[in-house]
Amino acid sequence: MTEPDQLQEGLRALESDLLDVRLAGPEAARRRGRQRTRHRTAAVVGGLAIVAAAGFLNPLESRTGGEPPPAAPATRVDRTPATTSTPSIPAMTEDVLLDAADLEPQDGGWQATGTPWAGQGPFACAPGGAEGADEAMLASFAPAEEGRLDQVVERYHSPGDAEARFDEVRAAVAECASQLDVATGGRPEFWQLAGVGDAAWVAGYWTSETAGEARRRVEIGVVWTGTAVTHVTWGFLAEDSIEPVVTDATVAAAEKLCVAAGGACVSDPVLEPDAAASENAS
Amino acid sequence: MSHLDTGRNQTQNSGVLSIEPGSPPAGLAIRQQRRAMSSQSEEFDAFYHATNRRLLHQMYAMTGNLADAQECVQEAYARAWQHWKSVQQAADPAAWVRTVAWRIAASRWRKARNGVKAFARHGRPEHSQPPSPDHVALVSALRNISEEQRRAIVLHHLVGMSVDEVAREVGAPVGTIKARLSRGRAALAELLRDEPVGGDADVH
Numbered sequence: 177m178t179e180p181d182q183l184q185e186g187l188r189a190l191e192s193d194l195l196d197v198r199l200a201g202p203e204a205a206r207r208r209g210r211q212r213t214r215h216r217t218a219a220v221v222g223g224l225a226i227v228a229a230a231g232f233l234n235p236l237e238s239r240t241g242g243e244p245p246p247a248a249p250a251t252r253v254d255r256t257p258a259t260t261s262t263p264s265i266p267a268m269t270e271d272v273l274l275d276a277a278d279l280e281p282q283d284g285g286w287q288a289t290g291t292p293w294a295g296q297g298p299f300a301c302a303p304g305g306a307e308g309a310d311e312a313m314l315a316s317f318a319p320a321e322e323g324r325l326d327q328v329v330e331r332y333h334s335p336g337d338a339e340a341r342f343d344e345v346r347a348a349v350a351e352c353a354s355q356l357d358v359a360t361g362g363r364p365e366f367w368q369l370a371g372v373g374d375a376a377w378v379a380g381y382w383t384s385e386t387a388g389e390a391r392r393r394v395e396i397g398v399v400w401t402g403t404a405v406t407h408v409t410w411g412f413l414a415e416d417s418i419e420p421v422v423t424d425a426t427v428a429a430a431e432k433l434c435v436a437a438g439g440a441c442v443s444d445p446v447l448e449p450d451a452a453a454s455e456n457a458s
Numbered sequence: 459m460s461h462l463d464t465g466r467n468q469t470q471n472s473g474v475l476s477i478e479p480g481s482p483p484a485g486l487a488i489r490q491q492r493r494a495m496s497s498q499s500e501e502f503d504a505f506y507h508a509t510n511r512r513l514l515h516q517m518y519a520m521t522g523n524l525a526d527a528q529e530c531v532q533e534a535y536a537r538a539w540q541h542w543k544s545v546q547q548a549a550d551p552a553a554w555v556r557t558v559a560w561r562i563a564a565s566r567w568r569k570a571r572n573g574v575k576a577f578a579r580h581g582r583p584e585h586s587q588p589p590s591p592d593h594v595a596l597v598s599a600l601r602n603i604s605e606e607q608r609r610a611i612v613l614h615h616l617v618g619m620s621v622d623e624v625a626r627e628v629g630a631p632v633g634t635i636k637a638r639l640s641r642g643r644a645a646l647a648e649l650l651r652d653e654p655v656g657g658d659a660d661v662h
Contacts (some may be wrong), residue, residue, distance in 0.1 A: 180615060180643070183611070183615050183643065183646065184615045184616065186592070187519050187596070187612065187615055188616065189592070189593065190515065190518060190519055190593055190596065190597070191511075191515045192593075193518065193593055194511065194514055194518065194524070197514070197524060197528065199514060199528060199531060199532050199535075200532050201506070202503040202506035202507065203503075204532070205506060205535035205536045205538075205539055206536075206539045208532070208533070208536035208539075209535075209536040209537065209538075209540040210539075210540075363629075365629070422541050422544050423544050423547065424541070424543050424544050444547070445547045446547065446548070446549045447547075447549065448549070449626055449629065
């Protein structure tokens with residue numbers, strides 16, 4: 177059993193131990209999936225708030241006291257830059273924003289919230305708006321249980337400006353989340369989301385906020401497409417980091433943005449670990 | 459409809475879904491939604507049937523315990539259904555389930571080490587035939603090497619992934635995976651040489 181071939185053979189042979197073993201089946205898994213909830217606390221409901229104001233939202237500020245403030249380096253992701261194949265938005269309407277129905281695949285019971293979100297991201301390391309944008313819009317939502325999800329859409333003068341903003345958000349979130357990692361003992365996860373917009377990136381990390389056994393989990397998706405950048409920040413309380421990041425809202429946000437611009441920019445989204453960002457974080 | 463005065467470039471949104479002229483009636487929309495859900499269920503079921511035996515086998519080797527493997531794999535499928543739209547989009551949905559199953563197992567081991575209730579067992583699986591002595595020895599040895607060595611060995615030698623692929627799935631540098639494989643194999647060789655057949659130590 178010491179040679180690799182013998183080891184492989186031995187491991188394969190373990191399959192015979194499973195002959196009389198049956199899992200509960202897909203229907204039971206779907207039933208359990210429906211019943212299962214994250215460990216969340218208070219329910220939050222409300223109406224919808226949208227802020228449209230260039231320069232209204234402060235860039236990349238952290239709201240939670242005691243958390244490290246986000247840095248704002250603007251290093252670029254390796255990619256073929258500046259020439260975009262995705263449509264650009266001439267002017268934004270509310271069609272570029274997610275609505276509650278778009279979020280249904282990502283747990284249930286979402287409602288738009290009436291609480292204005294101004295100036296700062298709602299969670300540690302969450303990006304705010306950019307002062308350099310020509311135009312910016314925001315939508316906020318809460319699920320039936322605890323948590324919130326915010327989407328910001330920013331429109332820029334040129335694709336190059338939008339690309340620079342995408343890189344800025346990505347770098348700032350990665351650096352900030354890596355500092356949080358030191359404080360909370362969890363490892364942030366960074367992913368490239370291929371097949372979405374001109375570039376898309378996703379992060380998942382823990383903050384120091386706690387409620388009983390649960391901690392605050394934040395997942396952020398950033399998409400650059402044409403002259404626009406959209407970022408989606410989802411925060412919720414959970415006991416452990418079991419699932420990889422959920423990308424439904426990020427993909428839906430990109431789809432809405434491109435459909436509003438009269439085109440399409442999503443095809444077969446695939447998550448790929450962002451090794452460079454992870455390496456920098458460690 | 460509420461207006462939010464931001465002072466500049468004000469926009470509004472009622473959050474109320476309006477029915478546009480030409481929109482399908484509500485009943486039709488509901489039927490379309492149900493059809494979509496039914497299609498998703500069928501796709502999930504097909505995925506489950508195509509992958510569950512293989513994943514159970516892999517998790518059995520990774521956990522060294524059949525009951526634990528069953529529980530973790532079934533729970534991972536439940537979570538896959540919860541996020542089925544995302545999981546379907548993953549490059550390898552089976553790898554998603556395997557990773558989640560592993561994290562469930564690792565999380566429970568950590569809790570067990572911290573004195574919290576470990577696996578909620580629903581009875582051990584019954585065998586009409588007991589496992590062969592060779593299997594018992596191998597499983598016992600696997601349980602006596604580190605969790606991360608065991609994971610790397612199973613992914614490389616059972617799943618058939620390259621070292622690079624293991625590194626990507628585990629989220630560790632390639633050098634670390636090589637070291638885990640090398641040390642894990644050496645430890646297994648030692649354990650299988652020294653330990654009496656059937657010897658076991660429940661390290662979790």
